[in-house]
Every structure is written in C-alpha cells, then in structure tokens.
Amino acid sequence: MAANNSGSIQEELGEGGTGVKREAEEEESTSSSAAQATATAMLPRSSSRPQLDLSGAAIHGTLEERDPTILLPNQSDDISHLALDIGGSLIKLIYFSRHAELSTEDKRKISTKRRLGMFNGGRRSYPILGGRLHFVKFETEKLNECLDFISSKQLHRGGVDSPSWRSGAQPDDILIKATGGGAYKYADLFKERLGVSLEKEDEMDCLVAGANFLLKAIRHEAFTHMDGHKEYVQIDQNDLFPFLLVNVGSGVSIIKVDGHGKFQRVSGTNVGGGTYWGLGRLMTKCKSFDELLELSQRGDNSTIDMLVGDIYGGLDYSKIGLSASTIASSFGKTISENKELSDYRPEDISLSLLRMISYNIGQISYLNALRYGLKRIFFGGFFIRGHAYTMDTISFAVNFWSKGEAQAMFLRHEGFLGALGAFMSYEKHGLDDLRIHHLVERFPMGAPYVGGKIHGPPLGDLNEKISWMEKFVQKGTQIIAPVPMGVPATTGMGGFERPTSKGDILRSDASAALNVGVLHLVPTLDVFPLLEDPKTYEPNTIDLDQDEFKYWFKILSDHLPDLVDKAVASEGGTDDAKRRGDAFSHAFSAHLARLMEEPAAYGKFGLANLLELREECLREFQFVDAYISIKQRENEASLAVLPDLLMELDSMNEEARLLALIEGVLAANIFDWGSRACVELYHKGTIIEIYRMSRKKMQRPWRIDDFDMFKKRMLTDRKDQPYKRALLFVDNSGADVVLGMLPLARELLRHGSEVVLVANSLPALNDVTANELPEIIAEASKHCGILRKAAEAGGLLVDAMAGIQDDLKDAPESVPLMVVENGCGSPCIDFRQVSSELAAAAKDADLLILEGMGRSLHTNLNARFKCDALKLAMVKNQRLAEKLFNGNIYDCICKFEPVS
Numbered sequence: 001m002a003a004n005n006s007g008s009i010q011e012e013l014g015e016g017g018t019g020v021k022r023e024a025e026e027e028e029s030t031s032s033s034a035a036q037a038t039a040t041a042m043l044p045r046s047s048s049r050p051q052l053d054l055s056g057a058a059i060h061g062t063l064e065e066r067d068p069t070i071l072l073p074n075q076s077d078d079i080s081h082l083a084l085d086i087g088g089s090l091i092k093l094i095y096f097s098r099h100a101e102l103s104t105e106d107k108r109k110i111s112t113k114r115r116l117g118m119f120n121g122g123r124r125s126y127p128i129l130g131g132r133l134h135f136v137k138f139e140t141e142k143l144n145e146c147l148d149f150i151s152s153k154q155l156h157r158g159g160v161d162s163p164s165w166r167s168g169a170q171p172d173d174i175l176i177k178a179t180g181g182g183a184y185k186y187a188d189l190f191k192e193r194l195g196v197s198l199e200k201e202d203e204m205d206c207l208v209a210g211a212n213f214l215l216k217a218i219r220h221e222a223f224t225h226m227d228g229h230k231e232y233v234q235i236d237q238n239d240l241f242p243f244l245l246v247n248v249g250s251g252v253s254i255i256k257v258d259g260h261g262k263f264q265r266v267s268g269t270n271v272g273g274g275t276y277w278g279l280g281r282l283m284t285k286c287k288s289f290d291e292l293l294e295l296s297q298r299g300d301n302s303t304i305d306m307l308v309g310d311i312y313g314g315l316d317y318s319k320i321g322l323s324a325s326t327i328a329s330s331f332g333k334t335i336s337e338n339k340e341l342s343d344y345r346p347e348d349i350s351l352s353l354l355r356m357i358s359y360n361i362g363q364i365s366y367l368n369a370l371r372y373g374l375k376r377i378f379f380g381g382f383f384i385r386g387h388a389y390t391m392d393t394i395s396f397a398v399n400f401w402s403k404g405e406a407q408a409m410f411l412r413h414e415g416f417l418g419a420l421g422a423f424m425s426y427e428k429h430g431l432d433d434l435r436i437h438h439l440v441e442r443f444p445m446g447a448p449y450v451g452g453k454i455h456g457p458p459l460g461d462l463n464e465k466i467s468w469m470e471k472f473v474q475k476g477t478q479i480i481a482p483v484p485m486g487v488p489a490t491t492g493m494g495g496f497e498r499p500t501s502k503g504d505i506l507r508s509d510a511s512a513a514l515n516v517g518v519l520h521l522v523p524t525l526d527v528f529p530l531l532e533d534p535k536t537y538e539p540n541t542i543d544l545d546q547d548e549f550k551y552w553f554k555i556l557s558d559h560l561p562d563l564v565d566k567a568v569a570s571e572g573g574t575d576d577a578k579r580r581g582d583a584f585s586h587a588f589s590a591h592l593a594r595l596m597e598e599p600a601a602y603g604k605f606g607l608a609n610l611l612e613l614r615e616e617c618l619r620e621f622q623f624v625d626a627y628i629s630i631k632q633r634e635n636e637a638s639l640a641v642l643p644d645l646l647m648e649l650d651s652m653n654e655e656a657r658l659l660a661l662i663e664g665v666l667a668a669n670i671f672d673w674g675s676r677a678c679v680e681l682y683h684k685g686t687i688i689e690i691y692r693m694s695r696k697k698m699q700r701p702w703r704i705d706d707f708d709m710f711k712k713r714m715l716t717d718r719k720d721q722p723y724k725r726a727l728l729f730v731d732n733s734g735a736d737v738v739l740g741m742l743p744l745a746r747e748l749l750r751h752g753s754e755v756v757l758v759a760n761s762l763p764a765l766n767d768v769t770a771n772e773l774p775e776i777i778a779e780a781s782k783h784c785g786i787l788r789k790a791a792e793a794g795g796l797l798v799d800a801m802a803g804i805q806d807d808l809k810d811a812p813e814s815v816p817l818m819v820v821e822n823g824c825g826s827p828c829i830d831f832r833q834v835s836s837e838l839a840a841a842a843k844d845a846d847l848l849i850l851e852g853m854g855r856s857l858h859t860n861l862n863a864r865f866k867c868d869a870l871k872l873a874m875v876k877n878q879r880l881a882e883k884l885f886n887g888n889i890y891d892c893i894c895k896f897e898p899v900s
C-alpha cells in the first residue's frame with residue numbers, strides 16, 4: 001500500500017507554525033528593486049522565446065572582454081514585411097515583425113555552448129530571422145482604416161525598425177505583394193495614399209500556398225466539426241497530398257491539390273458566400289454579413305423549407321432513408337402559402353438560406369472528391385468564419401453523401417489562406433524552411449481586428465493596449481458570454497438531423513479575434529532529441545475537456561487576485577503597475593472565458609498551454625518576474641542551511657545517502673507558489689520548518705515508488721560505469737533547487753557523471769530560471785568543493801570565483817556542472833519545442849531527471865525517452881492525485897523508466 005501523507009502535513013504545520021514568524025506575509029514589502037533591475041536587464045521583454053537566429057554566433061574580440069561584440073552571421077535582413085489579400089468583403093493583412101533587441105550572450109552561455117560543441121564554424125542553418133507573423137482583418141468597406149493601420153505602423157516601409165526605412169529608401173521603390181480582386185481595384189489608391197505598388201499574385205496560387213503552409217507548419221490547424229464538436233486532426237506530412245481545397249468566398253473555388261505548387265482548379269460554384277449575403281440582404285434588410293449570420297442563430301427553417309414530412313403527411317420516406325424532417329426543397333414551403341416576404345421572420349429566412357447554401361457547397365464538394373477519389377476536403381474562405389453551425393452543416397452534407405467515406409475539415413486560419421500565400425510568394429521569406437517546432441502561437445490581447453461590435457485599433461504601445469483592454473472589458477460582456485450549444489434537433493435535410501451547434505448568440509468578431517494568434521517564428525527551437533517517438537509524443541497528461549476545464553477555470557480564477565497583487569508588488573506597486581495589473585487580470589479572465597465557452601478555440605489546448613498562457617499574459621503587460629522577491633528570500637534561507645544538510649548527507653553511507661537525496665528532492669518540491677494548498681501552508685511556518693516537516697513525512701512506499709530500481713541502477717549496474725551525462729530539469733527556487741536538486745546533482749558529480757541543470761529561459765511562478773542558477777551555484781560552491789570544482793569546470797564561476805580561483809589551481813580535472821536554458825517560460829515543458837542549447841546538451845545524455853508537478857505530472861508523465869528517465873514530484877493538488885494515482889494530496893511520485 002502506498003503511503004498517504006495528506007492531512008498530516010497540514011495538521012503538523014498548523015501546530016508547529018503557531019507563534020513563528022510568518023515569512024510569507026512579509027514578502028510583499030520586501031520586494032527588491034535591485035533584483036528586479038537585474039531580472040529586467042537579463043530578460044527580453046514580453047517574449048518567451050529567444051527571437052534571433054543565433055546559429056553560428058561567434059565572439060568578435062576576446063572572450064575575456066567584458067561585453068564582447070557578438071556576430072550573428074545567420075541573421076538576415078531579407079525579410080518581407082507585409083502581404084495583402086483584398087477581397088470583396090474583407091481585407092486580410094499579414095505582416096512580419098522582428099525584434100530589434102539583441103539577445104546578450106553571457107559568459108555562462110558561451111562557455112556552455114562551446115562545451116556542447118555549438119560553435120561549429122558558423123554554419124548557416126536557418127535562412128530567416130526570428131520574428132512574428134501577425135494576422136489582421138479589415139472590412140473592405142473600411143479600406144481607409146487599413147491604410148491608416150499600414151501607415152501608422154510603417155508596414156509598407158518594412159516597419160519602423162527596418163534597415164530600408166533607416167537608410168531612407170524611397171517609398172517609390174516599394175512593392176507589396178497582394179492578391180484578391182482588390183489588388184487590381186485599389187492599386188491606384190495604395191499608390192496615392194502610401195506610395196507603394198501592389199504586386200499582384202494569382203489568387204489560386206496564393207490559396208494553395210497558404211493552405212499548404214498552414215497544414216505543414218501549424219500543429220493544430222485543421223479540425224473536423226460535427227454535432228457541435230470540434231476535433232483537431234494531426235496531419236501527417238508524408239500523407240498530406242492529394243486533397244481537395246474548397247475556398248468559399250463570394251463564390252466557391254474547388255481545387256485539387258497534389259503537392260507544393262501542384263494543383264488544378266477542378267470546379268467551382270457561383271452559389272457561395274456572396275449569394276448568402278446578397279440574397280440575405282435583399283430579403284432581411286440586414287446591414288452586415290455578421291448580422292445576417294447572427295439572425296440565423298434564432299431561426300426556424302421549417303416555416304420556409306418544404307420538408308419530407310410536409311409532402312408525406314408527417315411521415316418519413318424511410319425507403320430511401322429520408323426522415324420527415326428532411327428538407328425536400330429549400331424555400332419550397334413558400335410556394336404553397338399565400339404570404340408576402342414581410343410575413344416571414346428574417347431569422348427563418350436567414351437560416352433557410354444558410355442551410356441551402358452550406359448543403360449545396362458540401363454536396364458539390366463531395367461530388368468532386370468522389371470524382372477524383374479524394375477523402376479529405378479542407379474548407380476555407382470568409383464564408384465559414386469559424387461559424388459552428390455552418391461547419392456542422394457542411395460536414396453533415398459531406399458525411400451523409402459520402403456515407404462517412406470523405407471528411408470535411410476546416411482551418412483555423414481559414415480567412416488568411418490568400419494573404420499567407422501572397423506572403424509566401426516573396427523570395428527569401430524563409431518560411432519554407434520552417435518546421436512545426438519553429439513556430440509558437442501566442443494569443444495576445446487587443447490584436448487589431450476591425451469589425452463587429454468592438455473595434456480593435458492598431459495598437460502601438462503598451463499604454464494603448466491597456467486602454468483598449470479597459471474598453472474591451474467595459475463593452476465586452478458578449479465576449480465572456482458562453483455560446484449556448486446543442487439546441488435539440490427539429491428539422492433536417494437529406495436524411496440527417498439539424499446540426500446542433502446553433503445557439504442564441506453568435507460569437508462577436510472581437511471574440512473571434514482571440515482565435516487566431518500571433519505566430520512567433522523561432523528558428524532556434526528544436527525537438528528534444530531524446531524523445532523516443534516525437535510523432536506520438538503528447539506533452540499533456542490529462543485532456544482538458546469541458547469538465548476538466550471548468551475545474552481549472554475556477555482554480556486559476558481564484559488564484560488571480562493573489563497573482564495580481566504579487567505582480568504589482570514586484571513592479572514596485574506604482575500606479576502604472578496597478579493599471580497593468582488590472583489589464584492583465586482582465587485579459588487573462590477574457591482568455592479563460594473564451595476557453596470556457598470553447599476549450600478548443602486556440603487549438604488543442606492542454607493544462608500546460610493554459611499555465612503558459614497565464615505567464616505569457618503577465619509578460620504581455622510587462623510583468624517581468626512576479627515572484628522575484630519570494631524566490632530570493634527562499635534562496636537565501638535555503639542556502640543558509642545547505643552546509644548543515646551537506647554535512648549530514650556526507651555522514652551517511654552511499655545507499656542511505658541516495659535515499660535521503662531522493663527524499664530531499666520530493667520533500668522540497670512542496671515549495672510551489674502555484675498550488676493553493678501549499679500557499680496556505682506557507683502561512684503556518686517558516687521555510688525551514690516547512691521543509692523539515694515535509695521531510696519528516698516522507699514515509700515509503702511513495703504513491704509510485706521505483707526507488708529500489710533506481711538505486712540498483714545507480715549503485716550496482718552502473719557502479720563502474722557511471723552515467724556519462726545527466727540532465728536535471730529543475731523546478732522551483734529556494735529549498736526545491738538548493739536543498740533538493742543541487743545535492744542530488746552533487747552526488748551524480750561525485751559518481752563521475754557530468755551534470756547539466758536545465759532551467760526555464762523565462763520566469764514562471766516561482767520556478768528558478770537559467771539566468772538565476774549560476775549565482776545560486778556560486779553561493780552553494782562556497783560551502784562545497786565538489787560543486788565548486790564542477791561549476792568551475794563547467795564555466796559557471798567565471799565571475800563569481802574570481803577571488804578564489806587560486807584554490808583550484810592544483811585541483812584535479814572535475815566533471816563539469818553546466819546550466820542550460822530549456823527555451824520555455826512555463827511551469828511545464830513540451831519536448832517538441834526546446835532550446836537548441838538543450839537539444840545539444842541532450843546528445844550525450846544518458847540520464848534524465850524531471851522534477852516537479854508541471855514537468856513530470858501535468859506534462860510528460862507518460863513520455864518515453866531514449867535513455868533512462870527518473871520523474872520526481874510531490875502531488876500538490878487533491879484532484880490530480882485522485883485522477884492520476886487514486887491517491888491524495890502530498891503523495892510523492894518516484895517513477896524510474898530505464899531503457900533496457
């Protein structure tokens with residue numbers, strides 16, 4: 001039976017904590033501005049990933065210089081910045097922005113990279129620079145807003161930071177790629193207003209190139225939509241072609257795609273989005289497409305359509321599989337009634353029209369798929385607009401007529417195919433070379449979408465964004481109102497019932513703006529090379545279905561006020577910080593509300609994504625490190641007791657020590673400011689009291705207890721052949737890293753293994769970052785020769801050890817202790833996208849130790865690796881303990897997975 005520690009930790013600390021100094025209560029007032037300044041200087045603002053192509057980076061000058069110039073030979077300026085698709089109803093605009101800031105390579109990084117063999121002659125591995133792709137929409141009617149936007153951001157001149165702008169290039173020289181009819185129609189206006197020429201690209205070429213790029217590069221791009229249920233489909237790159245691409249704009253184009261640049265427009269229909277909007281406008285007096293679509297949500301088409309039951313006296317025509325509620329003839333009922341147009345409800349007219357046109361498109365598409373033997377049909381174009389009911393209707397048609405053989409799929413960036421294709425048509429854009437793992441999609445607030453009820457203006461600086469956020473919150477009650485799903489079926493067509501995803505409220509455009517994020521292009525990200533099978537790897541352990549999401553929604557919402565307090569305090573508690581804090585809180589709440597409404601709105605979203613979204617949202621409002629003072633206080637307290645702990649450990653025999661070390665890691669993982677239960681504990685005792693208590697409760701067997709297997713591996717199987725290199729994925733600051741992971745690292749070093757501490761690139765909760773570790777190690781090294789020598793050998797003590805280097809002159813060569821960043825700014829880790837530094841470090845590793853709930857329970861609990869892996873964590877959430885292990889809060893997990 002596994003031990004159950006729950007309750008007792010709380011009880012004992014409740015007593016033990018009485019009368020002791022409450023350190024947790026003091027943290028707000030002890031915010032250290034010096035520490036903030038350091039953290040701010042070290043971190044790129046509002047971005048969680050390195051943004052430059054550092055491959056081939058080299059020091060220009062000597063290593064000993066304080067701030068040597070660093071050359072980035074692979075950094076390219078050949079970047080196109082703007083492409084347009086100017087359609088009849090909407091202008092779709094894509095622009096690329098890159099970061100002017102240079103990431104500083106500190107000595108730790110340089111030395112580690114050298115050691116990992118990462119400076120290898122400046123080979124150019126990626127042709128493009130990191131940056132971001134932004135997707136923006138304007139109504140064609142409001143072309144002026146689009147021109148103002150381009151002009152305010154200087155997008156036509158390559159952005160305000162672009163070399164062409166700085167060097168004063170004449171706007172006359174500028175060619176902007178554009179597709180769609182408006183590229184012809186408005187060419188003169190663009191020339192007149194912006195002084196740029198539109199270089200026209202063929203619409204079909206663009207659609208296909210855009211679709212191919214999306215299907216190749218974006219992980220959760222394509223999805224099915226049936227009965228109100230959205231499901232993302234992972235497309236196998238080797239099995240993508242051929243497919244049918246149906247672009248439903250004003251008219252419909254049906255294209256058979258056989259490969260990159262290989263396609264044929266095989267059919268089309270003039271009955272498309274323009275037909276729906278045109279007829280709808282004439283018949284209902286609606287002022288916009290969205291208004292018409294919104295009306296359909298409340299419609300009942302049985303008042304207008306002739307149903308099978310109307311013909312057969314209420315009976316089914318079962319012989320050919322048609323139910324009484326099947327639409328026999330769209331608008332057919334109106335011929336037998338002596339009514340005028342005004343006698344019909346506009347809602348019913350809109351719905352009848354929508355169903356007529358969607359079914360027709362679905363059916364024609366199916367027939368073309370049949371004609372060419374294709375199973376997959378991707379639908380794109382402005383008509384779809386992520387509208388659940390439209391997608392369901394099309395899916396029903398394809399599914400019904402093909403008897404389930406063909407599949408209708410939709411694309412999250414459906415409206416941007418043409419614009420993306422136009423962007424792709426620039427030479428040297430470099431996107432061709434990007435792979436899925438180079439792209440990270442982020443969902444910032446206030447993306448400048450225009451249209452619908454709330455207008456997102458072109459956002460310039462943070463202040464503008466906050467103001468917009470404030471307005472967004474004031475006006476945005478619709479945004480956080482869930483879209484009701486699942487109205488019971490009443491009518492149908494072609495033998496299938498009415499699609500269920502029809503509700504009272506159509507998602508407003510502003511809300512839809514949260515569906516398509518900003519694509520961060522990060523050429524320095526890599527797939528972790530030790531994943532056993534990257535294709536089947538899924539980081540999240542638990543699926544976030546609606547039920548699960550509800551639970552986390554509450555947890556994260558409850559945590560929000562406290563987080564805002566900490567974040568504001570970490571920035572000095574100024575009025576500006578408070579305003580940013582409010583904006584952050586509203587922004588994150590809006591995300592949560594959007595996801596509550598539709599958990600799959602941003603692609604397949606797991607808990608790891610949700611936790612990362614929170615961190616990203618903090619960064620978006622320029623909170624650099626909300627937990628900085630807590631982290632520092634806990635580091636100091638833990639470093640003060642480290643010497644005693646090391647002495648105690650050294651007095652043990654090897655076996656007892658190994659057990660004490662693993663117990664120590666598990667016990668110290670209790671210092672987790674993301675867990676509500678733990679934070680309550682911190683008010684009941686000092687750090688050291690809580691640590692001692694946690695250790696005292698470490699009875700075995702743990703909930704998962706593979707310690708004996710690990711011990712055998714370490715002390716018997718590998719007695720004479722220690723692990724060559726261990727990667728230790730560290731988690732929290734303070735006791736967790738200082739009293740838990742560092743002593744374990746020291747033991748591995750003692751065994752003769754190289755140790756690489758892998759830490760976050762950017763802060764997340766109280767996690768320690770790679771930037772913070774060298775200082776902690778330098779402090780710890782003052783009390784420990786093993787750590788000192790190894791840190792010196794790993795190049796970690798270049799500055800810190802300047803005064804005591806002489807001690808080490810005659811010391812024997814030690815195996816190195818290194819620090820690498822993981823490429824993440826989240827409490828979890830997705831091994832499909834890690835830093836190139838970590839990927840390089842992994843090449844010689846034969847042991848992985850993942851620590852903490854985020855990295856080894858929420859994610860990676862089921863991940864399999866090519867080398868031995870040890871997963872260590874304390875479960876600090878009751879629901880998770882029950883769900884994963886049928887256990888209890890504070891249970892411990894020691895899962896060892898050796899490769900044979």
Ligand SMILES: CC(C)(COP(=O)(O)O)[C@@H](O)C(=O)NCCC(=O)O
Nearest residue numbers: 672674675676827852853854855877
């Ligand atoms: C965010 C965390 C994964 C961090 O845990 P860690 O990786 O530090 O062990 C964890 O605190 C968590 O899952 N919190 C959930 C919220 C709660 O239980 O209150």
Ligand SMILES: [Mn+2]
Nearest residue numbers: 731732767827
């Ligand atoms: Mn953590």
